[in-house]
Amino acid sequence: MRHLSVALSYSYPVASVMKPKAQNFQVNLRGVLDLLSDHLYxxxxxxxxxxxxxxxxxxxxxxxxxxxxxxxxxxxx
Structure with a gap:
C-alpha cells in the first residue's frame, strides 16, 4: 500500500497568541483512488x-x- 505524506504549515492573518505549527498526515492513495473512481466517476x-x-x-x-x-x-x- 502506497501512502502520500504531506506536511502542512499554516498561520493566522490576525495577531494571535498561537504560533504557526507544522502538521503531518498520511493519505491512503489506493483508498482515494477507489473512492474517486467508484463514487465520483x-x-x-x-x-x-x-x-x-x-x-x-x-x-x-x-x-x-x-x-x-x-x-x-x-x-x-
Missing part, C-alpha cells in the same frame, strides 16, 4: 481521462504564463 477509465486532461490544462496554463516553456507530457505505466 462512472468508472476508472473516466478518472484516468480526467487526470490526463488536468495535465494538458496545467501545461496550457504554464505556457500562457511563460511562452518559452516547452511543456512535456510523460506517461509511465
Amino acid at each position: 462512472s468508472g476508472p477509465q473516466v478518472y484516468v481521462r480526467e487526470l490526463l486532461q488536468n495535465c494538458v490544462d496545467a501545461i496550457t496554463a504554464r505556457r500562457r504564463g511563460d511562452s518559452h516553456h516547452q511543456g512535456e507530457i510523460r506517461i509511465d505505466i
Whole structure:
C-alpha cells in the first residue's frame, strides 16, 4: 500500500497568541483512488481521462504564463 505524506504549515492573518505549527498526515492513495473512481466517476477509465486532461490544462496554463516553456507530457505505466 502506497501512502502520500504531506506536511502542512499554516498561520493566522490576525495577531494571535498561537504560533504557526507544522502538521503531518498520511493519505491512503489506493483508498482515494477507489473512492474517486467508484463514487465520483462512472468508472476508472473516466478518472484516468480526467487526470490526463488536468495535465494538458496545467501545461496550457504554464505556457500562457511563460511562452518559452516547452511543456512535456510523460506517461509511465
